[in-house]
Amino acid sequence: MPTTNDKLIAAIACGLCLLAWPIRADDAAAPTIRPNIVIFLADDAGWGDYSRNGNTQVSTPHIDAIARGGVTLDRFFVCPVCAPTRAELLTGRYHPRGGVRGVSTGQERLDLDERTIAEAFKAAGYATGAFGKWHNGSQWPYHPMARGFDEYYGHSSGHWGEYFDPPLERNGRMVREPGYIVDLCTNKALDFIDRNRAKPFFCYVPFTTPHSPWAAPESDWRRFKDKPITQRATVADQEVLDETRCALAMVENQDANVGRVLAKLDELKLADNTIVLYFSDNGPNSSRWNGGMKGRKGTTDEGGVRSTCFLRWPARLPADHTVSQIAGAIDLLPTLTALAGVSRVGDKPLDGRDLAPLLLKQPTDWSDRMIFATWAGRISVRTQRHRLDDQGQLFDMLADPGQTTPITDREPEIASRLKSAVVAWRQDVFAKSRPAAAVAQTKGQQKAAGGNAVDPRPIPVGYREFPITMLPARDGEPRGGVRRSSPAPNCSYFVNWTSKEDSLVWLLDVHTTGRFEVVIDYTCPEPDVGSLIELSCRDSRLAGRVTPGWNPPLYSNQDTLPRPHGESSMKEFRPLKFGEITLEKGQAPLTLRALEIPGQSVMDVRRVTLTLLR
Helix, strand or coil: CCCHHHHHHHHHHHHHHHHHCCCCCCCCCCCCCCCEEEEEEEECCCHHHCHHHCCCCCCCHHHHHHHHCCEEECCEECCCCHHHHHHHHHHCCCHHHHCCCCCCCCCCCCCCCCCCHHHHHHHCCCEEEEEEECCCCCCCCCCHHHCCCCEEEEECCCCCCCCECCEEEECCEEEECCCEHHHHHHHHHHHHHHHCCCCCEEEEEEEEEECCCCCCCHHHHHCCCCCCCCCCCCCHHHCCHHHHHHHHHHHHHHHHHHHHHHHHHHHCCCHHHEEEEEEECCCCCCCCCCCCCCCCCCCCCHHHHEECEEEECCCCCCCCEEECCCEEHHHHHHHHHHHHCCCCCCCCCCCCCCCHHHHCCCCCCCCCCCEEEEECCEEEEECCCEEECCCCCEEECCCCCCCCCCCCCCCHHHHHHHHHHHHHHHHHHCCCCCCHHHHHHHHHHHCCCCCCCCCCCCEEECECCECEEEEEHHHCEEECCCEECCCCCCCCCEECCCCCCCEEEEEEEECCCEEEEEEEEEEECHHHCCCEEEEEECCEEEEEECCCCECCCCCCCCCCCCCCCCCCCCCCCEEEEEEEEEECCEEEEEEEEEEECCCCCCCEEEEEEEEECC
16 A cells, blocks of 8 residues: 555656656647757768768767667768758758758858748747858848857858868857867857756757868877778779878767767756757768768769768667668758657748657658759659669669669659659749749859859848848859959958959848948958959948058968868958948949059958948
8 A cells, every 4th residue: 555655756756757758839838848959960971981880990989879879860861962951950841942052152041931940949948059060141130140049159151261270250250269160169069058057958069070171180180191991982993092081080070079068968967858969961072981872972862862860868769779761851850849849930831750759669650751852953862762863763772772773674663653753842842943034143143153153132231130241252243353262162262353343242132221330351462552442332432442461371281181172272361441331221232343453453352241330
């Protein structure tokens, strides 16, 4: 017979269980302690870059521990490149629906009518922070702090050319701190977790590595620089062994930073009720071992879009559980909100599914599905068993995971059904197309932009809640003889400004008429000092001289390996405080040109920063 004390203890235990069990989004009256969320997103790491997945040349014990303590999504699919995957994480929708069509020159921006996972958690009372590579829009209201994040530290573009002592953005202002970029962003994430330990938090840590440039901390590189590479790429003669070594060195550095965050959760006794998620944004950025799969970053084959994906939540998720059903980045928003008992924000139809029943080993009638991948006009589709590639060839992914032998002729009905599905999907997700005039404008800008068309959507400027707007060279249009410092625009700067017929142009959409302070980040050789330049927008004009001279050398000690072709070698830019200009509300081009050029060139320009004063 239970005693009164026994009954009291049982009642307390039952109550504690209820408090620890997240509620459904529609059951707001029930008590809950909602789980914290930590999301790690690797940049350009392949499925094969982890010891958990069979790579014997790398050691990733902390990332592996997430899988051992939780769930592995064994067939998890992302996009062929960076910005699209990030958009799908944020929205639960295929990226073309949200206007993300590229990775630079504004094409990476997520449309403003899309609502994000961060907005959902912020609305539910979570502290929200992002620390690393954003890559879905730089200027407010595309900025992460306008998309649901309370704070931001990192770089908003897709590629950053400085990994050591880098200039990074902190809540709208550029700052430079000593250290390695991944370590620095992790430092800020740790501080965020520490400051918000007493309330639920949503901490997004999108790492910058192992994306090039090939730059690893010396201590990590020493372990790999002479290491034999015995596990080789699917197409071995395309592998550059030093690039493999450097990529794995960067992954091990990343693993150490994951370990720092996991240790902080343990220290604060938050680990048990924190959902930790780790995945990557596309296939490997070089030819290296990837489990024998076909394809790498930029392709829609299995190796280009399959990512590792581990989730841990000790309070609820089973340990060392593997989900075999196919899943993708589009599933993360509905899954995380469901697990946490948080209502999503927005009402646009989701493409993703709630994976919670699979993660929790709950009985469920899980029907087969299709997951699509697209890039540069190519589309492939994956079912549980098959992949139809972007050439219309069908493969049995269970019997032939390397996509070596098409079975299109053997299974014509399946091939035909999937081809029809691709046609229907293309019509559906690309229905929100740009107007023909905008497309024509984009094509017309292609040559002027150095092969990277500037997106026709104007850059928003002049929001009082976020008065600083940075206009990097990436988002501008070089005219005349002006060129980018490299074919890859993301971390480029404008060079070869030598003529009065040259100009730099940014198409603006000024939200608020006002007076703006203008600062130009520049370099200029001493013999060329003194050019008279003019910044104009409609009838407003601001003129001044380029002075003093500042001509630093290109960095020579940042990279572990020679910088890949197409990426800019970087240098230190200094601010030229240029004055104030009035900008009228509405759309108009902002143009920077030279009126006098006493030397051989005007200056190199990395960005123009506009700050709304009044």
